[in-house]
Each structure stands twice: as structure tokens, then as C-alpha cells.
Amino acid sequence: MTQPSALGPEARDAALAAMEGVAGQPELDVLVVGGGIVGVGAALDAVTRGLSTGLLEQRDLASGTSSRSSKLVHGGLRYLELLDFGLVREALQERGLLLTRLAPHLVRPVPFLYPLTHRGWERPYVGAGLALYDAMAALGKSEMGVPRHRHLSRRGVKRIAPDFDATSIAGAIKYYDCQVDDARLVVTIARTAAAHGAHVATRVKVTGFLREGERVVGVRARDLEHGRDLEVRARVVINAAGVWTDEIQELVGGRGSLHVQASKGIHLVVPRDRIRSEAGFIVRTEKSVLFVIPWGRHWIIGTTDTAWDLDKAHPAASKADIDYVLGHVNAILREPLDHDDVEGVYAGLRPLLSGESEPTSRISREHTVVTPVPGLVMIAGGKLTTYRVMGRDAVDAAAHSLKSSLNLAVRGSITHRVPLVGASDWETRQNQRVLLARRSGLHVARIDHLLGRYGGMVDEVLALVAERPSLGEPLTGTEDYLAAEVVYAVTHEAARHLDDVLTRRTRISIETFDRGVAAAPAAAALMAAELGWDDARTAEEVDHYRRRVEAERRSQAKPTDEEADEARVVVGDVV
Structure with missing residues (x-):
């Protein structure tokens, strides 16, 4: 039985409560560390095999590599020239x-x-x-x-x-290949995992591993939103931290054979x-x-x-x-x-x-899965297109660990048959685009825009517009996105900060010459109403975003990586 896929503030609180066991839940079968494309892919694979599953991400979904790619779903033409036929064939099948x-x-x-x-x-x-x-x-x-x-x-x-x-x-x-909004793909996979019962929580940083002898039995973590420490117990932990893989390996004493x-x-x-x-x-x-x-x-x-x-x-x-x-x-x-x-x-x-x-x-884009210590699976490498294969391989390794240590049999992967949320009703809603425009009062072009971002979940966005007609207007500072999309990002897509909305739930930060500065106050005001921000917190979010844009502009005027990095890191993440 599927559950609601919305990843709003209440869902985050419920997910953390379930993962901590305070809601009477036993330890998880699988805990995934990392909310990029590989992490959410592994979480979806695990939960659809019948494993109780949790996912922790220290920042935002897709906040690292998975929102900053070329946004292509492709086989990789240049790998043909390298005679890497297996990688190309696999990627084309996934495409x-x-x-x-x-x-x-x-x-x-x-x-x-x-x-x-x-x-x-x-x-x-x-x-x-x-x-x-x-x-x-x-x-x-x-x-x-x-x-x-x-x-x-x-x-x-x-x-x-x-x-x-x-x-x-x-x-x-x-010739033809395909493209996707990479961050939106990650959020959609995370919501699909949640719809099947996975517990998903962002802004939670893993600070160490729980051990029983040699075996990893969970993690210690810090809830960055509320400033508290917690423990999450799991039979197997899958690390999908991408470029942070080496740092995670250090938390288990540097034991591991991966170097990224x-x-x-x-x-x-x-x-x-x-x-x-x-x-x-x-x-x-x-x-x-x-x-x-x-x-x-x-x-x-x-x-x-x-x-x-x-x-x-x-x-x-x-x-x-x-x-x-x-x-x-x-x-x-x-x-x-x-x-x-x-x-x-x-x-x-x-x-x-x-x-x-x-x-x-x-260096090859192929991925590798290792188990450096019992109870810990690490995966690294790969590419956006083959995320599902990577998630499958990571959960296969977790299943082997569950079988050998706990005699727990795990079914095979079925994610090749599990459509993501929004897929099932998409074609029907496309056929109804004119009718949806007439009912909502929006232009057909707006409906097309929403269909390309939410698919069959367009009904949820249009319900917001029906309830609050002002949300059917373009967000102040941009013509391409509706105010409703900001609210929906908070109530359904795990957005916790202004940066999450302007850089990942929408692409306003790279699709406007001012990098989203004009849209920031209006977006923050809409988020404040949903997240309970007071005026000071709202102003802080806007100020942080503006300073981030200024730091990026300064870095992009520097001649070297070292100077650019020094200019950019002046403004970190909002806390």
C-alpha cells in the first residue's frame, strides 16, 4: 500500500521519529547516507524490495553533484571510442x-x-x-x-x-539523446521512495558510526535544523556520499578501498x-x-x-x-x-x-561497490543516467550482508518496473491540457510548463491555485515560475531554505541575469507562511541568498581555482 509522497515539514519530523525508534519502530533494515541521485535510487530500490528504509542527507536533496550536471540522460558517445561498450549499452537501456x-x-x-x-x-x-x-x-x-x-x-x-x-x-x-532536470529527478525519486514507505530526512549530518564489535549497526547524527544529536540504528548502512566518500571512510577508521x-x-x-x-x-x-x-x-x-x-x-x-x-x-x-x-x-x-x-x-565513470566492514556498504563512481543500476547494486550488496549475517532473505530489484510519482497520470493530463487550462484559468503554456515538471502531480499544484488564486500568478522577479511552485516546494518537496527553492526546486538562480535576487523576497515571504518564519528569519534567508550570489559573482571574476574558492567559501550554508 502506497503512502503520501509529500515531503513537507511534518513528514520530516515523522521520518526522524521513526528512524530514531521513538515511534515504536524497530531498527531499520537499510539506512542510506546521502540524498543525491545514487542515494535516493538506493533508497527506492531497498524499500520496494520490502526492506524498512531510511535516508539521511546533511544538506538538501541533490545539493551536490546531482543538481549541477549537464542534465543529460545519455549513453555517453565518447565511451564508444574508448571501447567501453558495456557502459554505453547499460546507459542506453536506462535511458x-x-x-x-x-x-x-x-x-x-x-x-x-x-x-x-x-x-x-x-x-x-x-x-x-x-x-x-x-x-x-x-x-x-x-x-x-x-x-x-x-x-x-x-x-x-x-x-x-x-x-x-x-x-x-x-x-x-x-542524433538524439535525452535530458532531464537532474535536481527534479532526485526529488521525484525521493518522493517515490517515501510513497512506498521510506523515511527521508534532510539537514541531518552523519557524525559517526554505531558499532557492535566490528559490525556497523547504525549512525550518530546531528539534526542541523533543531541543533540536537540522535542515533539511528540499522542492520546495514549504505554510504552514497559521492565526493564525500573519503570523509565517510575516515569515520570508520579509514578502512575502505575506495578513493574518489x-x-x-x-x-x-x-x-x-x-x-x-x-x-x-x-x-x-x-x-x-x-x-x-x-x-x-x-x-x-x-x-x-x-x-x-x-x-x-x-x-x-x-x-x-x-x-x-x-x-x-x-x-x-x-x-x-x-x-x-x-x-x-x-x-x-x-x-x-x-x-x-x-x-x-x-577516468572511467563506472561505479564500484565495496563492503569495507560488516554492516557498511559503500558505492562510488557512476553517472546520472545509470543511477538505478547503482542503487540496485548497492542494495544487492546490502542484501548479501543481511543474508550472511542475519539469515534474512531479500527479494531481487524491481525498480525497472516502478514508475516514479507523476508518471502514471502524465499522459492523461497531457491530453487534458486545454481542459486543465480552462478550469484553472491559467494559459495552456503554463499548464505545459507544470506538466513538464510535475507530470500527473500537476493536480496538487493546481489545487493550491484553486484554493489561493494569487498563487496562479508568476513569482515576482521571474516570468517562468508560478508562486504556487514555491509553496509546493515547501509542502511537498522538502525545501527548507530559500536557496533550496531558487537553485534546485526551480532554476531561477541560473535562468535570470540577476541570479534570482529580485525573486528572493517574494519567494521567502511565501516560504515563511508555510515554515513559520518570523520577519527576522525571513530577512536572514534573503540576505544570505544575496550574499551567496555576490560571492559567486566575485569568484567567477577570479583567474585561478584557489582565488575563486577563497571568494566563494566566504558565504557557506544558511543554518
């Missing part, structure tokens, strides 16, 4: 699952042009690779879900992408009208791959791939990073972009499995 069964309301196809710069050999070479790419997708267990690739002449490229500088190319190949190298990738966001094109681009650079990705009324352009050993919570993009991306994208555009065209900048850290001296751009 098909997400697009056609698990999250069709969140994942959508996006066209790309792969420019051909050499006459003769390159077209058959790249064409063969893309034919294999399509074949791997078509032969998967789910539908392919996207059109097959096709070849374009130089004239064909000009028709599709008039702002692409086609003077130095011999044509292109148009953080690799920084930065992205720029520019308005859609700055580049006239019906498709995105993918271009190889000397260090990485440059993507120019359609993103609603914007383009996302990235990325870099450089080692990072500074602050992990707030990686900073330097002026050198921004210049690097602008320089490479301008090499393929007829009209160059400059710093004034950039609406938003974000930097994220990839958790790459390391241990060798090779540069981060060549």
Missing part, C-alpha cells in the same frame, strides 16, 4: 527505461548535431559509431524512444542551425535567442567534450573536466573556466558570445573512482 516507463514526464528527447570536420573518412567512421549507438538502444529491454540518427550536408546544417559556423565543416550527423577524485565541471547558461538553432551541438575539445544543450528558453553550455581538491560543498567557477568554455563555443558560432550574454554559471564535482595517475578526463 530507454526512463524515457518510456519510469519518468516520461521528466525525461525528454533532445536533438544534437555532431559536426564533421574532415572529408572522406570521418562521415563513415562517426556514422558507424552512431549506428552502433542506435542499435544498442534499439536492442535494449525497453523501447528506444528517440528517432534514429541521420546524415546532413553542410546546407542541411545551415537550415537547422543558422548561427553555427559551417564554413569549416563537411556536414554533420543529427573530484573533477570539476562548469556550465554556462545563456538565453535561447543568442544562438539560432533547432538542435544542440556536441564538439570534441582537447580536454573534454563541449555540449551546447537546448534548455527551454535557454542554452546550457559546458563542460570542463579538471581536478578539484578545494571546498566540496561550494565548488567555484573561475574566470579561466568561463573563458575556456566561451572560447570553445565561439569557435563554432558565427556570432561570438561574451560574458554579458551569460545569465547563469554553475559548477559541480564528478565523483570519479581514482587511484591512478591519469587525468580526470580519462
Whole structure:
């Protein structure tokens, strides 16, 4: 029997009470540490196998790497060239699952042009690779879900992408991958896990492990919202801390065989009208791959791939990073972009499995699961697209531990058959889009926007508008998001702070030239009414957000990583 999926303040309190055992609950079967894509994927896998499951995240859902990716669900074309066929095939199968069964309301196809710069050999070479790419997708267990690739002449490229500088190319190949709002995917998976009985609590920092002899039997943690310490007992703890994996290993005495190298990738966001094109681009650079990705009324352009050993919570993009991306994208555009065209900048850290001296751009994205001590499973590596496989593999290891130590049999994974919340009614609501617009008084374009973010859960957002018509107006300071979405982020999506709403539940922080500063007061006022903030607390949230934006802008004017980091870390997380 499913439960409500809403992750509001009351749900957080109830989850902590259940995990502490004060509600008469026994110890958990599985406790997941980390609320990124891998953590929520593991929690969903565990709870749908019939295991009592909890999840703790020290900041916000998707507050690390999982909200700062290229936002692509893809097979990884460059891994074909590395002959990593298994990784590509696995990722393409997961792409098909997400697009056609698990999250069709969140994942959508996006066209790309792969420019051909050499006459003769390159077209058959790249064409063969893309034919294999399509074949791997078509032969998967789910539908392919996207059109097959096709070849374009130089004239064909000009028709599709008039702002692409086609003077130095011999044509292109148009192919499809998919994209997703990564943070929204994480929140939706977390809500799906909660709907099936998982206990989810953010702003809880794990400070140590509970031990009985050699075995890990739970964690000590700090509730950062209320300033209190607690203990959560579990038969198995799964660590899915991403770039913080090494720090978690230190809590068990440094025992563990994983070493994670953080690799920084930065992205720029520019308005859609700055580049006239019906498709995105993918271009190889000397260090990485440059993507120019359609993103609603914007383009996302990235990325870099450089080692990072500074602050992990707030990686900073330097002026050198921004210049690097602008320089490479301008090499393929007829009209160059400059710093004034950039609406938003974000930097994220990839958790790459390391241990060798090779540069981060060549380290594999494949994941590894280890059990360094009894009762503790650690997982690291991987990529957004294959989160479900990673969660499955982590829970498989937990199941092995439960079987060998407690003789507890665990069923196999079923997440390939479990649609995420909002998926089941999405197609029906799409067909009813005009009717929903008429009933709600919103424009059809607004309904389309909501459907692309909430799927079948659009009914819950529209219920807020029906109850409070003022929530059907755009949030002051932005045209793209409704006031209702701020309220819904608090009542249903675990948003606890203004930063959560402006940077992850919405993308206002990177989709407006002022980085969301104008929208901050109105958003904070709406949140205050739901969270019981007084005027001083509300003003503090707005002030912190403004200072965070100022710190990011200063960091992005610094020439080096060290100087950018120093400018950014001046403003940490709001407490």
C-alpha cells in the first residue's frame, strides 16, 4: 500500500521519529547516507524490495553533484571510442527505461548535431559509431524512444542551425539523446521512495558510526535544523556520499578501498535567442567534450573536466573556466558570445573512482561497490543516467550482508518496473491540457510548463491555485515560475531554505541575469507562511541568498581555482 509522497515539514519530523525508534519502530533494515541521485535510487530500490528504509542527507536533496550536471540522460558517445561498450549499452537501456516507463514526464528527447570536420573518412567512421549507438538502444529491454540518427550536408546544417559556423565543416550527423532536470529527478525519486514507505530526512549530518564489535549497526547524527544529536540504528548502512566518500571512510577508521577524485565541471547558461538553432551541438575539445544543450528558453553550455581538491560543498567557477568554455563555443558560432550574454554559471564535482595517475578526463565513470566492514556498504563512481543500476547494486550488496549475517532473505530489484510519482497520470493530463487550462484559468503554456515538471502531480499544484488564486500568478522577479511552485516546494518537496527553492526546486538562480535576487523576497515571504518564519528569519534567508550570489559573482571574476574558492567559501550554508 502506497503512502503520501509529500515531503513537507511534518513528514520530516515523522521520518526522524521513526528512524530514531521513538515511534515504536524497530531498527531499520537499510539506512542510506546521502540524498543525491545514487542515494535516493538506493533508497527506492531497498524499500520496494520490502526492506524498512531510511535516508539521511546533511544538506538538501541533490545539493551536490546531482543538481549541477549537464542534465543529460545519455549513453555517453565518447565511451564508444574508448571501447567501453558495456557502459554505453547499460546507459542506453536506462535511458530507454526512463524515457518510456519510469519518468516520461521528466525525461525528454533532445536533438544534437555532431559536426564533421574532415572529408572522406570521418562521415563513415562517426556514422558507424552512431549506428552502433542506435542499435544498442534499439536492442535494449525497453523501447528506444528517440528517432534514429541521420546524415546532413553542410546546407542541411545551415537550415537547422543558422548561427553555427559551417564554413569549416563537411556536414554533420543529427542524433538524439535525452535530458532531464537532474535536481527534479532526485526529488521525484525521493518522493517515490517515501510513497512506498521510506523515511527521508534532510539537514541531518552523519557524525559517526554505531558499532557492535566490528559490525556497523547504525549512525550518530546531528539534526542541523533543531541543533540536537540522535542515533539511528540499522542492520546495514549504505554510504552514497559521492565526493564525500573519503570523509565517510575516515569515520570508520579509514578502512575502505575506495578513493574518489573530484573533477570539476562548469556550465554556462545563456538565453535561447543568442544562438539560432533547432538542435544542440556536441564538439570534441582537447580536454573534454563541449555540449551546447537546448534548455527551454535557454542554452546550457559546458563542460570542463579538471581536478578539484578545494571546498566540496561550494565548488567555484573561475574566470579561466568561463573563458575556456566561451572560447570553445565561439569557435563554432558565427556570432561570438561574451560574458554579458551569460545569465547563469554553475559548477559541480564528478565523483570519479581514482587511484591512478591519469587525468580526470580519462577516468572511467563506472561505479564500484565495496563492503569495507560488516554492516557498511559503500558505492562510488557512476553517472546520472545509470543511477538505478547503482542503487540496485548497492542494495544487492546490502542484501548479501543481511543474508550472511542475519539469515534474512531479500527479494531481487524491481525498480525497472516502478514508475516514479507523476508518471502514471502524465499522459492523461497531457491530453487534458486545454481542459486543465480552462478550469484553472491559467494559459495552456503554463499548464505545459507544470506538466513538464510535475507530470500527473500537476493536480496538487493546481489545487493550491484553486484554493489561493494569487498563487496562479508568476513569482515576482521571474516570468517562468508560478508562486504556487514555491509553496509546493515547501509542502511537498522538502525545501527548507530559500536557496533550496531558487537553485534546485526551480532554476531561477541560473535562468535570470540577476541570479534570482529580485525573486528572493517574494519567494521567502511565501516560504515563511508555510515554515513559520518570523520577519527576522525571513530577512536572514534573503540576505544570505544575496550574499551567496555576490560571492559567486566575485569568484567567477577570479583567474585561478584557489582565488575563486577563497571568494566563494566566504558565504557557506544558511543554518
